[in-house]
Amino acid sequence: MALNDVLTKKQAQAFKSYLTDDWRTLILSGAVRAGKTYIDNLIFTDELRRVRNLARKKGDNHPQYILAGYSSNTIYDNVIASLERQLGIELKPDRHGHYHLFGVDIVPAYTGTARGMNAIRGMTSYGAYVNEASLAANDAFKEIVNRCSEEGSRIIADTNPDIPTHWLKKDYIDNKDPKAKIKAFNFTIDDNTFLDPAYVEALKASTPKGMFYDRAIKGLWVTGEGVVYKDFDKDRMTISPSQIPAGLRYYAGVDWGFEHLNSIGVFGEDDQGNIFLLEEHTGKGKFISHWVDVAKDIQHRYGQSIVFACDSARPDNSNEFLAAGINAVNANKAILPGVECVSKFMANGKFFVNREGVQEFFNEIYQYIWDEKTGLPVKEHDDVMDMMRYAIYTQHAGGGYVPWK
Template sequence: MALRNLMTPKQIQVLNSYLNDDWKYMILSGAVRSGKTYVDNYIFLLELRRVRKLANRDHVAAPKYILAGYSSGTIYNNIISELENTFGIEVKYDRRGHFQLFGVEVVPAYTGSSRGIGGIRGMTSYGAYINEASLATHGVFQEIIQRCSKDGARIIADTNPDNPNHWLKTDYIDNHDPAARIKSFHFTLDDNTFLSDDYVQALKAATPSGMFYDRSILGLWVTADGIVYRDFDQRTMIINQEQVPEDLHIYCGVDWGFEHKGVITVWGDDEDGNIYLLEEHTSQYKYIDYWVRVAKDIQKRYGYNVNFWVDSARPDNVSEFQRNNINAINADKSRMAGVERVAEYMKLGKFFIVDSAIDQFTSEIYQYVWDENTGEPKKENDDVMDSMRYAIFNEHRQNKTQFINSSYF
């Protein structure tokens, strides 16, 4: 079978560079589902075979190699399970979480925090494969590189884009000093020619405009700019009560406040996957007994099984809700993932606001802007925005649309 039947032209280009060029670092960056990790997984296997030969040259019986990722879960999902499914390789861990492959001891390192590299401190490695490299802390990345001190050691890495001032971009991808011996490749979604046109068009249509589209589809290292929810269109998304369907699935988001505004938003989903802001309760200088009364009134009108996705920053308030038989659940507050999920509904035209519900919503959404220094939304004009994010992101975390879960490469 020809190689072009197994790999895309971009993947073949990377493989040719791996086999023929002189390099120390090989970094693949770019769009989601573009084929970066697939070819890096293949190169990882080739690297282990090469390391075994280097170890034979050095008369080393048990050479070590670092396999790094944000967490044990991401290493398994992105690499181990793909090796098992694609290449039929069975990985058996020892009591330390290491495994042997092609006569090489593979040692995991977790890059999400400095604690994740305890297992590689002091070791000497013949190389490293760093998955989701932009998520690594800078110190962990440097520690991994320092461990790869054997003659002939090399580092491969893949990543989605981040802020253009990210150290991985400025110090490595943009480093064109020949002495550094860095090879970098940029991937776009369209580089994955094995994806169906239907999948690609659906993903493009659903990806929010601006930074999310530029990074996820075009694979660009761009900064955020302007308002966060660029696809919100009040001309089509603000509706009257008569346009709201019946038989909605109801849930709420809660952002505690006192000096700044506290908010409870009430949301409803219809059977077509549309979401509706039905009520917004926003007040300042209110104690918890006020918010209990608001929540009890919502229960009275919509049912006692309504989920209240709450800000976990005030455990005393959460406990007070629960003591009053209000189904308060600590929300996953992941900002970027939550913002992207909300923005996705707007891009798809499945997001609506009932005009009678509006208090501070429209004021906030046009003042909710990106912080160019952090690449995240500014912590300003965000009370209703946080309540919205808690509700929508958490209520739909286990109900991702098909194109979000679909993957081959």
């Protein structure tokens, strides 16, 4: 079997570099579904064999290696489970949570929290595999680098792109100092020639334009440019009350405010996955009793069981909702995943606004822009936008609504 039967051209290029180049850190970055993790998993198994042989020459019977990822779930999904699917290698954790393969003790480290790095503090490692490296805190990545101090130790990493000023991009990928010994490869979706062309075409068509497309499809390290919701088409997506179908599933979002705008919105969703912003109630300088009355009226018209995904920044207000018999839950407030979720409905032509039901939506949608420095939306003209994100993303994020505590 030829190499090009199992690896794409870009994967083969990266694997050749792994085998023949003089490097200490190898980073594969780029688009989703581009084959980065697949080839890094293969390299990972080869690295474990190399580490075993290196340790034997030193008389070390217990070589250790770091397997790092954002969380235990991401390590399992992206590496452990993938190795079983790709190579038939089944890894089971021991009583310490470590894995073992080819005589190497593989120690998991979770880069999403400071506590997740405790397992490797004081450790001396022969190398590391860092999955989803851009999600790691800079200090966490530095700690991993510091632990890889055995002679001949090396670090491999894969990641999706982030902002161009991200520390991983500036300090590692763009580092051309030969003494640093860093090799970096960038992947686009089209580099994965094993994907079904129909799937790629559909993915490109359904990915929101702008930053999300540039990162997910082109594999570029970019910030947003201009308005956040580039796919919103007022002419096509604004409808009259008579165009709203019956039999929708209803849910609501709440962004608390007093000196700035407070916004409550009601959304309906049909069986085809179309979302309708049915009504929006926005104002400022109004006490919680006013918003309780608004929510009670919404309950009266849409059903007592309608769920309000609330901004967790004001638990006192949410508790007032609960005391009044209003079904308030903590909203899932993840910013970029939430924006992407809303954007996808717009990109797919499945988002509609009742022209007679909104107050501030059209004032904000065209002023809601990206911050080039942070890669996040600017914190202005965002009250209705946040409310919308809370409602839609909480409804569609994995696990559904988060119960109020």
